[in-house]
Amino acid sequence: MVCAVCHGKAPMLYRSFWLAAALAAGVTASQAPEYAQQYRQRLGGALEELRAVIADFDRDARENGLSRDEALASYDRSDEQFLNARGGSIRETLTRLERLETQSAAFAEQPSLAWPLIVARDPDPRLSEGALRDFRPAVPVTSDGFVYAGAGGLLIAFLLSLLHRISRPLRGKPMFGSRRAAIAHRRR
Template sequence: MILRTMALAAGLTGAATLSQFPEFSQQYTQRLGGAVDELTRVVAEFDRDAETVGLGRDEALRQLATGGDFGAARAESLRATVARQARLSSDLAAIEDAGPFMRARLAAHLADPDIAARAWENFRPGLPMTFEGAVFAGAGFGAGWLLLAALVSVLRWPLRRRRHRAPIMARAGRIEPGAPRRANG
């Protein structure tokens, strides 16, 4: 009875946790879109400045890097900004039009720690009343139940007693253990 109660609790915990994924992934996607917009603006501004003096992005970054310690540090931070903008734009393109089930499949694109932390700060769990929330809740319930069942099974394995069984013929009532065989006849 205790194990069933624990399995039910694990299932409900899994349901409550996984049912939050659709809303959290939606909030993450919104924040990701905002970050991409802002980074795109910064990169475009730098590219415009470079273009006004007749330079491409790479040449402008090289020239900036030769401008002393501050210039070198600024060039490095701009390189990081350009790389982050490209990475986040790629993530956004992958998940932007995806529904909640595809976002679960594409969860690797929800991996920017800064954006995830900011989305988590403002995230408030709620009871999902959508089809996808119910599906994720059901999957979470099953996962929690199975995880606890597997854990209990592994923990109980060394404690199992081996049952000594009588030979197959003895169980079938044909031969009694220790009794002499009778001749058919």
């Protein structure tokens, strides 16, 4: 009788666990659009600063009768380690600027629902750290937040259901169908 009581409560316990996990995943996933928005705001500020740095570099090069490439080459030719390192940091800045401009264009071209995916595809470490550090979770009241909440909840519910089904043989149950069906099949 004890086993029947425990067995009767197990499905309810599984369902409660699944519901709690799905809700937690939904709430977590619902934060993705807000995080992407904060990342995008930081992206705009970073682009302004990087463009200013490169504009200053280009202006200094022009004032000395050099193109950008010629100025960078002069850093490479220098015997000074500091100037070599400075040339490398300017190249890194140019590469980062190009990457962030591409990301900014993707934000502009895509609907807000796709913004978390843009961030996830190629996050800038500095922007991600800053956005995460200042991020404050909020209740999603946008359609994007609700879509991500639903998707997160459904995804975790699916994964838990799959895990439950895969673990059935370990618990002495057939992988598909009920135990009664398996017993009935054996009796035939």
